[in-house]
Amino acid sequence: MEILGASLRICVDDLETAIPFYERLSGGRALRFERGDVQVAAVGSFLLMSGPESELEVLRKVAATIAVQDVGAAHRLLDDLGARVLAGPMATPVGHTLLAMHPDGSVFEYVDQHRD
Numbered sequence: 001m002e003i004l005g006a007s008l009r010i011c012v013d014d015l016e017t018a019i020p021f022y023e024r025l026s027g028g029r030a031l032r033f034e035r036g037d038v039q040v041a042a043v044g045s046f047l048l049m050s051g052p053e054s055e056l057e058v059l060r061k062v063a064a065t066i067a068v069q070d071v072g073a074a075h076r077l078l079d080d081l082g083a084r085v086l087a088g089p090m091a092t093p094v095g096h097t098l099l100a101m102h103p104d105g106s107v108f109e110y111v112d113q114h115r116d
Helices: 015-026 053-059 071-080
Strands: 003-011 031-035 038-043 046-050 064-068 084-091 096-101 107-112
Touching: 003 053, 015 038, 015 046, 038 053, 046 053, 064 071, 071 084, 071 096, 071 107
Parallel strands: 003 046, 064 107
Antiparallel strands: 003 064, 031 038, 038 046, 084 096, 096 107
């Protein structure tokens, strides 16, 4: 499995206030979307999230989002390595995602951009 990149996950109180800072810092424009009741903005290598504390509490436990070529292949490798899949794989508007706990207890989200 080749890791194509990673996004740092940051929970913020006010997405509208945070976006301009991260756009200037990264030199990129925010791509906005929703994940349930959570508002999300992808800005360069940063994934900004804002929403109800009950949902953010869960999202804070995920160390990073890792981009891979194929979530299905990542799933098979993670299983072989003894990781525990907590959610997914599941389809998203832009591809697939899964949430896995590594044997050391770290939790990561794996994503690809394959559309069915």
